[in-house]
Amino acid sequence: MWIKQKAVWRKAGSSVCNVNPVPEVKQMGVDWQLLLRTAIILGITFLTVYFVRRFFRGLNKRTQKQSLYNKFFQSILTAGITIIGVYSALGSFEIAKEISTTVLQSSALLIAVATFAAQQTLGNVISGFSLSSSKPCDIGQKIQIKNGGTVIAEGIVRDMTVRHVVVEQADGQTCIIPNSVVDSSVIVNMSNPDTVATFVEVEVDYATDIEKAxxxxxxxxKTEPLVVEAEKTSILVSALTANGMLLKFAVYTRDIMESYLACSNVRQRIVSEFDKAEILIPYNTVTIDAQDAIVQSTQMQMAMNEAQEQKAPPENPVEGFEKDHYLTKPEEKPEPEKETQ
Structure with a gap:
């Protein structure tokens, strides 16, 4: 009997508990699994970017040359991997999913606004693809960029990114030029030719023996070590000036950097050798005769003194005013004589 009552009470208690259940409290905590997943995605993203950069660095070492195409493709690949990785990591959060849904619902409007706002940036990216595919220049080459007849930059190409081209000039300054500007400009590549020709002009007197010069x-x-292909150089009389004849010829070197030093050496040796051969290089001179200069100086001083004496004011300023007709008395006219009867 006791056992049955106990069982009944247990059954009744269980039924009471089922009728009035205790509400379950949901604990708010940190979702460590979600954070771990996000960290793994970001870690894989940055490791992939690191290995991509290392791959291109090793490729440049093997080829011993930095290619403009490789540099641009590395920038595009790095940017794409970073964007995909960050988007995948943020996509694990609920708030990011809600934002993505909202963005997709208004994607047409956002694309139109983004395209209008970033049209210059997109133009630079497209121009970068055009430059990397056509390869008008490469890393380490000397170029000159002209736009409308004006030289924008002249120097050595150091880098190319998704947005711009980096050109280092001879004075040490670095020009960062957008890809769209480079793509629409005239690019003069000074590193492609086997030799670079720089013209030098020398003026000699009319009495000079041209063949000897x-x-x-x-x-x-022929004896200058930096000059190449001296045999094909032609020395011509390019002009007749008021002082003499102008000789013009080309100095050929391997690149533009050697051209400056080679032309300097050639000019210096021409002055020395022409002096030994008694070949006159005319230049303007001024001859001054000391005796004539003294006489002319004395005459000019005397003329200046005479001019000052003629324009000198009177010693007594009152005398000058007395002569003024405003201060002198008007002349009295004689009265007519009266007729006598």
Whole structure:
């Protein structure tokens, strides 16, 4: 009997508990699994970017040359991997999913606004693809960028990114030019030719033996170590000036950087060798005769003194005013005589 009552009470208690259940409290805590997943995605993203950069760095070492195409493709690949990785990591959160849904619902309007706002940036990216595919220049080459007849930049190409091209000039300044500007400009590549020609002009007197001067210049070109292909150089009389004849010839070097030093050496040796051969290089002179200069100076001083004496004011300023007709009495006219009867 006791056992049955106990069982009944247990059954009744269980039924009471089922009728009035205790509400379940949901604990708010940190979702460590979600954070771990986000960290793994970000870690894989950054490791992928690191290995991509290392791959291109090793490729440049093997080829011993930095390619403009490789540099641009590395920038595009790095940016794409970073965007995909960050989007995948943020997509695990509920708030990011809600934002993505909202963005997708208004995607047409957002695309139109983004395209209008970033049209210059998109133009630079498209121009970068055009430059990397056509390859008008490469990393380490010397170029000149002209737009409308004006030289924008002249120097060595150091880098190319998704947005711009980096050009280092001879004075040490770095020009960062957008890809769209480079793509629409005239690019003069100074590194492609096998040789670079720089013209040098020398003026000689009319009494000079031209053939003798040509032989001296040709000998200088042949013995200059930086000059190449001296045999194909032609020394021509390009103009007749008021002082003499103008000789013009080309100095050929391997690249533009050697051209400055080679032309400097050639000019210096021409002055020295022409002086030894008594070939006159005319220049303007001024001859002054000391005796004539003293006489002319004395005459000018005397003329200036005479001019000052003529314009000198009177010693007594009152005398000058007395002569003024405003201060003098008007002349009295004689009265007419009366007629006498």
């Amino acid at each position: 040509r032989k001296i210049i040709m000998e200088i070109l």
